[in-house]
Amino acid sequence: MSGRSAGPGPWARLVVALAAVGALVAGAAVWSTLTGEDDRCAADELLVAPCGAWWGAYIPYDEDSSLTRPVYAFEKKIGRRLDLVYTYHDMSGSKADGELLTPDERELGRDRLLMLAWESTVWTEKHHAGWTERQLGWKNIASGRYDASVIDPQALRVKEYGKRVFFAFDQEADFRIEEGAGTPEEYVAAYRHVRERFDELGVTNVVWVWTVSGYLGNAGLMKALYPGDAYVDWIGMDQYNYYLCHKSPDWLDFDRSQRPGYDWLRKNISDDKPIMLSEFSTAPDPKDPRRQRDWYTAIPGVAPTLPRVRAYVHWNRAVPGPGCDLTVDAGPGLDGYRIAGRDPYFRQDVPGRG
Secondary structure, eight states, X not given: OOSSOOOOOHHHHHHHHHHHHHHHHHHHHHHHHHHTOOGGGSOOTTOOOTTSOEEEEEOOOOTTSOSHHHHHHHHHHHTSOOSEEEXXXXXXXXXXTTSSSOHHHHHHTTSSEEEEEEOSEEESSGGGTTSOEEEOOHHHXXXXXXXXXXXXXXXXXXXXXXXXXXXXXXXXXXXXXXXXXXXXXXXXXHHHHHHHHHHHTTOOSEEEEEEEOOOGGGHHHHHHHOOOGGGOSEEEEEEEEOXXXXXXXXXXXXXXXXXXXXXXXXXXXXXXXXXXXXXXEEOOOTTOTHXXXXXXXXXXXXXXXXXXXXXXXXXXXXXXXXXXXXXXSSHHHHHHHHHHHTSGGGOOOOTTOO
């Protein structure tokens, strides 16, 4: 051997090189986690966020028919931007309610997901203020009577918008039968017809959500109303803790209000479709205001135990009746909802958000 120190051999150099690569990969992973740029958590083509769930809300229009102002005001109260804004439309064709993708929706959709619910009705009052409407009838929708005048023009507006949107046709259909919309068979035919019209017109930016109440008293109806796996991308349900609003003597915490419907849908409709809590809220307990706060703060702990639920959409509107203020605009409800929305589980990267 010479007196000069020998350099590292080829195996040693390989080990060093692999360690360096590993450090770079690890560093990139840490950086992507810190910056929210982890591709593993990016939403797929059906807008499923694999690492958590979307945090959204339905916010009603204000007295000047603005949607942007109340949404921005609500976001300021809760201390974050919504991932998803849920809106409702009728089939009147009016600029106020019957045109899909209004200017306000388009503005909000620049950095939020949109969920459009389209009812086969004509509302008696603007923005469904009086909760009254005229049914167009599922058999008429399925027959194509409204294709040229209503369905095709609105489908083309969605197509022109370009960005992916969630879309529900006649949400809570299990409660529309008694309102005269038609039979379960007619609903299935109408739902399929609307989707087929969109497909024929090349509207490829729609994620289809089949939404029912989730009320197990309607279990048989919900099963009969399912259009089939080929027509549905997500399943939505609308469950609440109404408490005194509907004269219920039982206070249902968040878990008890949501899990029964969730379990039933997975067992009886689909075990693998993503689920959206497309409307949820709690009425207050006037004797113990803290219960409303606690109802919301429990959500992040429950969410991982409902793994197919990938979107949480709060109904932020009072409904008729005493004790039926379902909003979180102030007080303990707002505090609890704000805390829940800060949880990392509800901090997913929205497609298109800068």
